[in-house]
Amino acid sequence: xxxxxxxxxxxxxxxxxxxxxxxxxxxxxxxxxxxxxxxxxxxxxxxxxxxxxxxxxxxxxxxxxxxxxxxxxxxxxxxxxxxxxxxxxxxxxxxxxxxxxxxxxxxxxxxxxxxxxxxxxxxxxxxxxxxxxxxxxxxxxxxxxxxxxxxxxxxxxxxxxxxxxxxxxxxxxxxxxxxxxxxxxxxxxxxxxxxxxxxxxxxxxxxxxxxxxxxxxxxxxxxxxxxxxxxxxxxxxxxxxxxxxxxxxxxxxxxxxxxxxxxxxxxxxxxxxxxxxxxxxxxxxxxxxxxxxxxxxxxxxxxxxxxxxxxxxxxxxxxxxxxxxxxxxxxxxxxxxxxxxxxxxxxxxxxxxxxxxxxxxxxxxxxxxxxxxxxxxxxxxxxxxxxxxxxxxxxxxxxxxxxxxxxxxxxxxxxxxxxxxxxxxxxxxxxxxxxxxxxxxxxxxxxxxxx
Amino acid sequence: xxxxxxxxxxxxxxxxxxxxxxxxxxxxxxxxxxxxxxxxxxxxxxxxxxxxxxxxxxxxxxxxxxxxxxxxxxxxxxxxxxxxxxxxxxxxxxxxxxxxxxxxxxxxxxxxxxxxxxxxxxxxxxxxxxxxxxxxxxxxxxxxxxxxxxxxxxxxxxxxxxxxxxxxxxxxxxxxxxxxxxxxxxxxxxxxxxxxxxxxxxxxxxxxxxxxxxxxxxxxxxxxxxxxxxxxxxxxxxxxxxxxxxxxxxxxxxxxxxxxxxxxxxxxxxxxxxxxxxxxxxxxxxxxxxxxxxxxxxxxxxxxxxxxxxxxxxxxxxxxxxxxxxxxxxxxxxxxxxxxxxxxxxxxxxxxxxxxxxxxxxxxxxxxxxxxxxxxxxxxxxxxxxxxxxxxxxxxxxxxxxxxxxxxxxxxxxxxxxxxxxxxxxxxxxxxxxxxxxxxxxxxxxxxxxx
Numbered sequence: 046x047x048x049x050x051x052x053x054x055x056x057x058x059x060x061x062x063x064x065x066x067x068x069x070x071x072x073x074x075x076x077x078x079x080x081x082x083x084x085x086x087x088x089x090x091x092x093x094x095x096x097x098x099x100x101x102x103x104x105x106x107x108x109x110x111x112x113x114x115x116x117x118x119x120x121x122x123x124x125x126x127x128x129x130x131x132x133x134x135x136x137x138x139x140x141x142x143x144x145x146x147x148x149x150x151x152x153x154x155x156x157x158x159x160x161x162x163x164x165x166x167x168x169x170x171x172x173x174x175x176x177x178x179x180x181x182x183x184x185x186x187x188x189x190x191x192x193x194x195x196x197x198x199x200x201x202x203x204x205x206x207x208x209x210x211x212x213x214x215x216x217x218x219x220x221x222x223x224x225x226x227x228x229x230x231x232x233x234x235x236x237x238x239x240x241x242x243x244x245x246x247x248x249x250x251x252x253x254x255x256x257x258x259x260x261x262x263x264x265x266x267x268x269x270x271x272x273x274x275x276x277x278x279x280x281x282x283x284x285x286x287x288x289x290x291x292x293x294x295x296x297x298x299x300x301x302x303x304x305x306x307x308x309x310x311x312x313x314x315x316x317x318x319x320x321x322x323x324x325x326x327x328x329x330x331x332x333x334x335x336x337x338x339x340x341x342x343x344x345x346x347x348x349x350x351x352x353x354x355x356x357x358x359x360x361x362x363x364x365x366x367x368x369x370x371x372x373x374x375x376x377x378x379x380x381x382x383x384x385x386x387x388x389x390x391x392x393x394x395x396x397x398x399x400x401x402x403x404x405x406x407x408x409x410x411x412x413x414x415x416x417x418x419x420x421x422x423x424x425x426x427x428x429x430x431x432x433x434x435x436x437x438x439x440x441x442x443x444x445x446x447x448x449x450x451x452x453x454x455x456x457x458x459x460x461x462x463x464x465x466x467x468x469x470x471x472x473x474x475x476x477x478x479x480x481x482x483x484x485x486x487x488x489x490x491x492x493x494x495x496x
Numbered sequence: 497x498x499x500x501x502x503x504x505x506x507x508x509x510x511x512x513x514x515x516x517x518x519x520x521x522x523x524x525x526x527x528x529x530x531x532x533x534x535x536x537x538x539x540x541x542x543x544x545x546x547x548x549x550x551x552x553x554x555x556x557x558x559x560x561x562x563x564x565x566x567x568x569x570x571x572x573x574x575x576x577x578x579x580x581x582x583x584x585x586x587x588x589x590x591x592x593x594x595x596x597x598x599x600x601x602x603x604x605x606x607x608x609x610x611x612x613x614x615x616x617x618x619x620x621x622x623x624x625x626x627x628x629x630x631x632x633x634x635x636x637x638x639x640x641x642x643x644x645x646x647x648x649x650x651x652x653x654x655x656x657x658x659x660x661x662x663x664x665x666x667x668x669x670x671x672x673x674x675x676x677x678x679x680x681x682x683x684x685x686x687x688x689x690x691x692x693x694x695x696x697x698x699x700x701x702x703x704x705x706x707x708x709x710x711x712x713x714x715x716x717x718x719x720x721x722x723x724x725x726x727x728x729x730x731x732x733x734x735x736x737x738x739x740x741x742x743x744x745x746x747x748x749x750x751x752x753x754x755x756x757x758x759x760x761x762x763x764x765x766x767x768x769x770x771x772x773x774x775x776x777x778x779x780x781x782x783x784x785x786x787x788x789x790x791x792x793x794x795x796x797x798x799x800x801x802x803x804x805x806x807x808x809x810x811x812x813x814x815x816x817x818x819x820x821x822x823x824x825x826x827x828x829x830x831x832x833x834x835x836x837x838x839x840x841x842x843x844x845x846x847x848x849x850x851x852x853x854x855x856x857x858x859x860x861x862x863x864x865x866x867x868x869x870x871x872x873x874x875x876x877x878x879x880x881x882x883x884x885x886x887x888x889x890x891x892x893x894x895x896x897x898x899x900x901x902x903x904x905x906x907x908x909x910x911x912x913x914x915x916x917x918x919x920x921x922x923x924x925x926x927x928x929x930x931x932x933x934x935x936x937x938x939x940x941x942x943x944x945x946x947x
Contacts (some may be wrong), residue, residue, distance in 0.1 A: 062605060082587055124926065127728065132597070133584040135619050136533055146583070153604050154513060158726035158923060168586050169620075275609035277578065472609060475575065 047117045049106075049184065054115060056184040057106060062154065062276045067161070068188040069151050069180040069443035070195055071143075071282060071466065076175060077203070077434030085131065085166055085175055088208070088433050093125045095210040098160075101185050102212035106157050120160050123212075128162060134169035143170060144280050144478075147178050151443055151468065152278045161185050164211070174438060179211070188444050189423050192457060199430035199437060208433045265417050266324035268317060270451045274470035279477040281467040282441035288461060289488060296495035297364065299371045302422055304491065305463070306330065306374070307367040309420050309454055310356035311487025312480050314366075317358070319479070328358045331416040332374065352377035353416055363490040419450060425457040425464075441466035452477065498568045500557075500635065505566060507635040508557060513605065513727045518612070519639040520602050520631040520894035521646055522594075522733060522917065527626060528654070528885030536582065536617055536626055539659070539884050544576045546661040549611075552636050553663035557608050571611050574663075579613060585620035594621060595731050595929075598629050602894055602919065603729045612636050615662070625889060630662070639895055640874050643908060650881035650888060659884045716868050717775035719768060721902045725921035730928040732918040733892040739912060740939060747946035748815065750822045753873055755942065756914070757781065757825070758818035760871050760905055761807035762938025763931050765817075768809070770930070779807045782867040783825065803828035804867055814941040870901060876908040876915075892917035903928065 049057065060066040076084055100119065107118035134142045146167060155161045161182030168175050181191050198209040265271075293304045310328070317323040332352045354377060357369035423442060430437045441464045442455040452469040465484065469477040500508065511517040527535055551570065558569035585593045597618060606612045612633030619626050632642050649660040716722075744755045761779070768774040783803045805828060808820035874893060881888045892915045893906040903920040916935065920928040 062608065085586065124922075127922065130596075130600070131586040131593075133586040133620055135536065135582040135584040135617075142582075145581075149581070152607075156603075156727050157513065158728070166586075169584055276607050277609070471575075471578065 047104075049115055049117055053184040056182065060154070063274060064445075064447065065152065065154050065276065065278075066183045066445060067151075067155055067180045068183055068186070068191050068445060069147075069178065069280075069468075070192060071147050071280070071441045071443060072177045072179075072195065073170075073174050073438040073440075074177065074432065074435040075438050076173065077436075080434075085168055088435075089129060089131060089166060091208050091433070092129060092210050095213050096123075096125075097213045098123055099212055099214065099216075102160055102162060104185060105160050123160055127156075127159065128164065130163065130165045132165055132167050134167060136169075138169045138171040140170075141478075143167060143176055144282065147176075147443070148278050148280045148471070150178050151180065151280055152276060152471070155180065155182050162212075175435070183445065188421070188442060188455065192423055192425070192440070192442055195440070196426055196430065199426075199432050201428050201430060203429075203431045203434060203436065205431065205434075264326075265329035265415060266326040268324055268328060268417055269320065269322050269473065270313075271417055271449050272451055272473055273448045274446055274451050275472040277471035278446070279469045279471045279474055280441075280443055281469075281478045281481050282439075282465060283481045283484070284439050284459075284462045284464050285484075285488065286461060287458060287463050289492065290463060293367075293488070293491045293495050297367060297371075297491075299367060300374075302332070303367060303371040303374060304488075305422055305456065306332065306354060306356065306370045306420060307363070307491060308484055308487045309418075310358050310366055310370060311363060311490060312483035313356065313418070314358040315483040315486060316480055323358065325359060327360070327369070328356045328417040329415070330354045330356050330418050330420045332419075333421045352381065354420075356417075362494075363487065364494045367491060417450075419444075419453055421453075421455040423455065423457040425459045427458075427460060429460060439464045443468050446470050452480075498555075500566055500568055504635040507633065508608075511605070514725060515896075515898065516603065516605050516727065516729075517634045517896060518602075518606055518631045519634055519637070519642050519896060520598075520629065520731075520919075521643060522598050522731070522892045522894060523628045523630075523646065524621075524625050524889040524891075525628065525883065525886035526889050527624065528887075531885070536619055539886075540580060540582060540617060542659050542884070543580060543661050546664050547574075547576075548664045549574055550663060550665065550667075553611050553613060555636060556611050574611055578607075578610065579615065581614065581616045583616055583618050585618065587620075589620045589622035591621075592929075594618060594627055595733065598627075598894070599729050599731045599922070601629050602631065602731055603727060603922070606631065606633050613663075626886070634896065639872070639893060639906065643874055643876070643891070643893055646891065647877055647881065650877075650883050652879050652881060654880075654882045654885060654887065656882065656885075715777075716780035716866060717777040719775055719779060719868055720771065720773050720924065721764075722868055722900045723902055723924055724899045725897055725902050726923045728922035729897070730920045730922045730925055731892075731894055732920075732929045732932050733890075734916050734932045734935070735890050735910075736914045736916065736935075736939065737912060738909060738914050740943065741914060744818075744939070744942045744946050748818055748822075748942075750818060751825075753783070754818060754822040754825060755939075756873055756907065757783065757805060757807065757821045757871060758814070758942060759935055759938045760869075761809050761817055761821060762814060762941060763934035764807065764869070765809040766934040766937060767931055774809065776810060778811070778820075779809045779868040780866070781805045781807050781869050781871045783870075784872050803832065805871075807868075813945075814938065815945045818942060868901075870895075870904055872904075872906045874906065874908040876910045878909075878911060880911060890915045894919050897921050903931075 056066040103119040103123060104117040105120055107116040132146065134146060150163075150165055155163065161184065163180050165178040166175060167178060170176065179191075179195060186194065194211055194214065197214050198211045200207075200209070287301075290301055290304045290308075293299075294301055297304075299307075309330070313328060314323060330353070332354045352374055355369055355373035357366040357373075360366045360369060421442075421444070425440065437459070439462065440457060440459055442457055443466045444453040444455045446453050446468055451473040452467065454465065454467055456463055456465045458464075465481070467477055467480055474480075507517040554570040554574060555568045556571055558567040583597065585597060601614075601616055606614065612635065614631050616629040617626060618629060621627065630642075630646060637645065645662055645665065648665050649662050651658075651660070738752075741752055741755045741759075744750075745752055748755075750758075760781070764779060765774060781804070783805045803825055806820055806824035808817040808824075811817045811820060872893075872895070876891065888910070890913065891908060891910055893908055894917045895904040895906045897904050897919055902924040903918065905916065905918055907914055907916045909915075916932070918928055918931055925931075
């Protein structure tokens with residue numbers, strides 16, 4: 046038996062029908078040349094033959110009948126038939142149908158009587174590709190580490206006949222990643238076990254955020270996204286060319302992240318305008334961000350920050366909005382550098398645990414939500430990747446909406462592509478896919494203006 | 497706002513991840529001649545055009561955040577896109593894959609933020625048929641009424657172009673059925689509202705059952721089926737020819753129900769023997785049963801009883817087992833006739849609410865489970881039925897396993913067929929489908945012996 050780390054336990058304790066606490070991913074693959082009708086069935090059978098499991102893939106909460114779950118137990122016999130599924134899309138097999146299907150899968154709670162993960166192969170896409178929807182509980186793994194883990198099952202060799210299974214990857218292939226848990230998670234755990242209580246960490250995080258918030262000339266307004274949520278989800282995904290974004294970046298002297306945030310801001314503004322619900326004050330995003338570019342040396346080795354960013358949703362002009370976003374992230378980074386090491390670490394922890402922000406003691410008493418939306422950009426691989434000869438076409442991260450954060454935007458780069466994964470509460474955002482069109486419009490507007 | 501009747505509220509209060517409280521059905525349809533590839537899509541769209549909802553299909557629990565749900569509210573806008581789904585089977589589209597799919601659907605909890613029902617059209621069966629998996633919460637409707645409701649959407653006219661929707665059926669087509677709730681349910685509610693408390697009803701039911709139990713020379717033994725259960729389900733279904741069963745009945749001078757119970761008993765015996773887990777004492781089934789055949793006039797109009805039946809699982813000889821089953825049901829019916837009107841009514845209520853049996857005050861103190869399994873035989877239609885030109889081939893009821901009742905057998909007649917629907921806890925009965933083979937073997941053994 047193993048006690049569950051306090052930050053991880055949060056995700057089990059806070060989970061409910063309305064708040065599934067798993068992270069997901071939707072990957073699209075192009076089958077290899079000459080793959081027959083039995084390709085996927087045989088692929089799955091190859092995977093199922095691997096009965097070696099890393100501890101993460103055997104873990105389930107030790108007690109489940111009523112009592113809080115504070116310990117992990119290891120499942121002796123993992124029922125792989127349950128965890129690795131096949132399904133198919135009804136005709137005609139459109140992307141919209143795939144997203145309907147992924148949305149349903151992303152809405153369902155994981156079974157706590159079993160290890161907290163599932164893989165679903167989906168066939169029947171009209172274009173001949175297949176999809177892999179995967180989900181893991183956030184108590185086991187954070188979103189960034191989950192993306193990394195999925196990537197590690199892939200290879201750069203299109204002809205490789207060795208098929209890796211996510212549950213049996215070699216340990217620590219690179220020094221900076223742990224087994225299924227990111228280095229930052231490890232740091233937080235160390236800090237935590239070194240005597241710093243979760244509450245103290247939370248307090249430090251709050252202080253860090255409040256200090257950032259002071260640099261903003263306003264508090265985050267309440268929007269239609271900042272409401273209690275239901276249990277059903279809508280997922281929406283789309284890929285944009287990195288070249289387009291880089292051209293805007295170049296023409297405006299900003300960063301890729303700035304352009305992505307300005308795109309998101311433009312889309313959110315249009316969505317709210319369409320519903321006559323745009324607040325006068327600009328929306329604020331919580332943005333997990335790498336500090337590497339900034340040549341930062343004062344953060345005790347932590348290279349990831351959680352920044353508050355003014356999205357400038359009150360501004361109609363796209364270039365002016367981009368300028369506000371860019372300046373806001375720059376200011377927030379400066380504040381970040383002034384934080385203590387513990388504060389830095391704790392605030393960074395928000396990236397791993399968006400939920401923590403909502404549980405921070407005292408945050409409720411701030412009255413207004415400290416931010417309106419979480420927008421994450423997770424760096425991805427630059428080279429083409431394969432699994433069992435199938436080429437990875439896209440990999441969309443699907444994260445966790447929360448009470449008060451009814452929509453989440455997470456994106457990841459992938460070769461020349463930026464893959465956006467949006468997840469929303471189905472009741473609050475029945476037409477989440479509209480945000481995709483608005484994202485495109487916002488990028489086009491930036492291109493026009495920067496030209 | 498409408499208060500939830502006590503018996504119905506039970507099903508909401510007792511529901512958990514481990515104990516979904518919905519009844520399901522898996523229907524198989526043969527599409528009409530010349531149905532094109534868009535048949536199902538258009539069928540669904542025709543259904544979705546009907547925006548008139550009976551109250552049952554608008555109801556959802558009024559409070560859901562933590563507090564017990566004691567009132568219904570009506571959903572103003574039903575999100576039909578959510579409630580009526582399409583999905584497909586992966587290749588090759590076998591019945592086993594359909595059952596995998598139905599098992600997953602039957603394992604998922606209904607979303608309490610919405611009216612408590614779902615319909616799933618499933619395509620991709622290799623034989624060209626399609627399936628409809630439907631589920632409704634037991635707080636809305638009992639299993640028998642749900643089967644009846646689904647049947648009422650069908651017509652005997654294969655060419656009818658009028659497509660009924662389950663959510664907009666005309667009220668009370670026959671005097672003895674209410675809107676989505678059986679006459680017996682109505683009686684219980686009347687009794688309840690007339691001042692008889694739920695507790696008093698439960699006590700009466702218990703007394704009635706104990707009186708029946710006294711006629712059995714033993715108490716129900718504990719078997720591997722009588723354990724706490726998890727949330728995942730396995731479903732298994734198969735159709736048997738009614739002719740085969742009637743021939744055994746005729747040759748042995750028993751009833752169809754007796755033969756079905758003896759088949760089930762033989763299957764359970766074989767399943768337990770295979771696992772070296774057959775108890776010395778015979779298993780006891782709770783059997784909801786019509787008393788009409790018995791020419792009973794003393795039951796105040798209630799024609800349905802919940803009988804305890806000795807399954808004779810300790811007996812190797814199939815004919816001897818059938819004889820024991822037959823005698824046991826006859827004795828139980830006699831006891832039933834001696835019960836008071838309130839007891840009759842209350843015990844009958846168990847058919848609608850198998851859960852109630854487990855919540856009966858004092859039952860736990862009886863030490864051993866009062867019965868090992870619930871086996872229900874729901875009478876069905878004798879003529880061929882159609883929906884939008886598609887012929888109903890089979891309709892399998894899928895009921896609710898409970899703590900201590902890890903498997904449920906429900907069957908329904910349908911023309912010359914008997915459709916068996918088995919639902920088990922996936923963890924307890926990973927090989928539930930073996931019971932189907934044992935059912936066939938048990939019937940064959942009865943045929944051989946009776947020949």
